[in-house]
Amino acid sequence: MKIEILGTGCAKCALLGKHADEAARSLGLDYELSYVKEIPDILARGVMSTPALVVDGVVKLQGHVPTSRNIEKLLLA
Amino acid sequence: MPEAINEMACCDGSQPVPREPGFWRRGGWLLLALPLWFVLYHFLEPFADWLAYTRLGLTPASRLGSAVAFFAYDAPKVVMLLALVVLGVTFVQTFISPDRTRDILAGRAGIWGNLLASVFGIFTPFCSCSAVPLFIGFVRVGVPLGVTFSFLVSAPMVNEVALFLLLGLFGWKIALIYAGTGLAVAFLSGWVIGKLRMERHLEDWVMQIDFKPSTIQEARKSFSDRLDLAVEGVRDIVGKVWPYLLAGIAVGAFIHGYAPEALMAHIMGKAAWWSVPLAVLIGVPLYSNAAGVIPIVQALLGKGAALGTVLAFMMAVTALSLPETIILRKVLKPRLIAVFITVVTVGILLVGYLFNAIM
Known part of the structure; x- marks a missing residue:
């Protein structure tokens, strides 16, 4: 599973990355987490409000940071 | 979750909320x-x-x-x-998102668009660090440039949390004046920028970049x-x-x-014509959350500072900030940046003088 965290690098993006990492690890997923920080790359994924979470190319959420528990639900869906 | 759930159908609140056992x-x-x-x-x-x-x-x-x-x-x-x-x-x-606001504002030229954008700027939640992608997202789906600016000015200036704090601390009159004047400045700034037809002063990559808004598949919230x-x-x-x-x-x-009352009233009272520009000058380099300014505002008003001067100070602190201007420079050419700063500053000065004159 490919998890991408979109955001220009503010505190919220780092927090989303941390929560997503916790969520994926507690589900025991085989995943790869990366950060997308350049604005053109963010826009190319169809996202304009950050931080955003993209899983295997699908935008799962944008604009807020849920708890890792709630991210687990998004990863399973 | 159904495959083809789209945003409007998923969250417009028309379906009955299922009672959760939890x-x-x-x-x-x-x-x-x-x-x-x-x-x-x-x-x-x-x-x-x-x-x-x-x-x-x-x-x-x-x-x-x-x-x-x-x-x-x-x-x-x-x-x-x-x-x-x-x-x-x-x-x-949780009922509003930048995407939905963008789709509402897309293609709305004219006064009505500026007005709507100013109002939506108050309540639409977004992280200040996503101002640039948001700006591009708005412009690229066809929100007029002036309307986009009304949104961008109103969002930091009329802070929704500050608005209700003012309501709790000072009552509805001050809260209404705060929201009303902020909306007026946002409305006018965007309207002027729209009238000046400054589209060609956007950086070139803004219109060239690849952007197609994605439909989010978020589950319905209970x-x-x-x-x-x-x-x-x-x-x-x-x-x-x-x-x-x-x-x-x-x-x-x-x-x-x-602070001695006589001195404060002298410096920030309505008699001193230079108090409004001075308040703006002091306010610009101060970068604070709108909520942090309110206790200072409270004390200043208590010491006889004029309402217009205090409003100008508060608006300058929240709406004009150096970090935001630097970020916006990525998408705006220098002339548009200059127009943006000038228009907002003039708006704030007008509000300051107006309220010192009538209150």
């Missing part, structure tokens, strides 16, 4: 917490007076005494108000989900804002206790 467990605490909040809030002033005058033995007439009492009353009061306001505002904001988000919001915002608030309240307490 509601009483997850949301029931509110029924206890809210009355407790009101009881505590009611006893804050007697408690602060007791602390400052009885426990610490200070006299109400002394400078230290009145500064301490101001701080001991204001600090818990503003923090409590902030928590309640953020809870309510974040809950409401009442409890929204409440969870609101509680997260309280933790997040109160956790981030409280140092600003305490600093603001400390400055406010100092002004309240020590």
Whole structure:
């Protein structure tokens, strides 16, 4: 599973990355987490409000940071 | 979750909310917490007076005494108000998203578009660090440039949390003046920029870049989900804002206790014509959250500062900031940046002079 965290690098993006990492690890997923920080790359994924979470190319959420528990639900869906 | 759930169908609130079995467990605490909040809030002033005058033995007439009492009353009061306001505002904001606002504003030219954008700027939640992608997203789906600017000016200037804090601290008149004047400046700035037809002063990559908005497949939120988000919001915002608030309240307490009234009224009163531009000049380099400015505003007004001057100060602190201007430079050519700053500054000065003249 490919998890991408979109955001220009503010505190919220780092927090989303941390929560997503916790969520994926507690589900025991085989995943790869990366950060997308350049604005053109963010826009190319169809996202304009950050931080955003993209899983295997699908935008799962944008604009807020849920708890890792709630991210687990998004990863399973 | 169904495959083809789209945003409008998923969250426009037209479907009945299914009752979750978990509601009483997850949301029931509110029924206890809210009355407790009101009881505590009611006893804050007697408690602060007791602390400052009885426990610490200070006299109400002394400078230290009145500064301490101001701080001991204001600090818990503003923090409590902030928590309640953020809870309510974040809950409401779970119904609004930048994407939906963008789609509403797309293609709306003219006065109506500027007006709508200014109002949506108040309540649409977005992280200030996503201003640039947001700007491009708006412009690229066909939100007119001037309308986009109305949104961008209104969003930091009329802060939804500050609005309700003002309502709680000063009453509806001041809150209404704050929102009304902020909306007016946002509306006018965007309208002027739209009339000047400055589209060619966008950086070239803004229009060339690849952008196709994606439809988010987020699950429908239940009442409890929204409440969870609101509680997260309280933790997040109160956790981030409280140092600003305490600093603001400390400055406010100092002004309240020590600043000589005659001097303050002279510098910031309505008689001094230069007080409005001076307030803007002081306000621009200060970069603070709108909520942090409010305790200072409170103390300044108490010392006889004129309302227009104080409004101008507050608007300059929140709407014109150096970091934001630097970020916007990525998408705006220098001339558009200059027009943006000029138009907003003129708007703020107008508001300052207008209110000093009529109040």
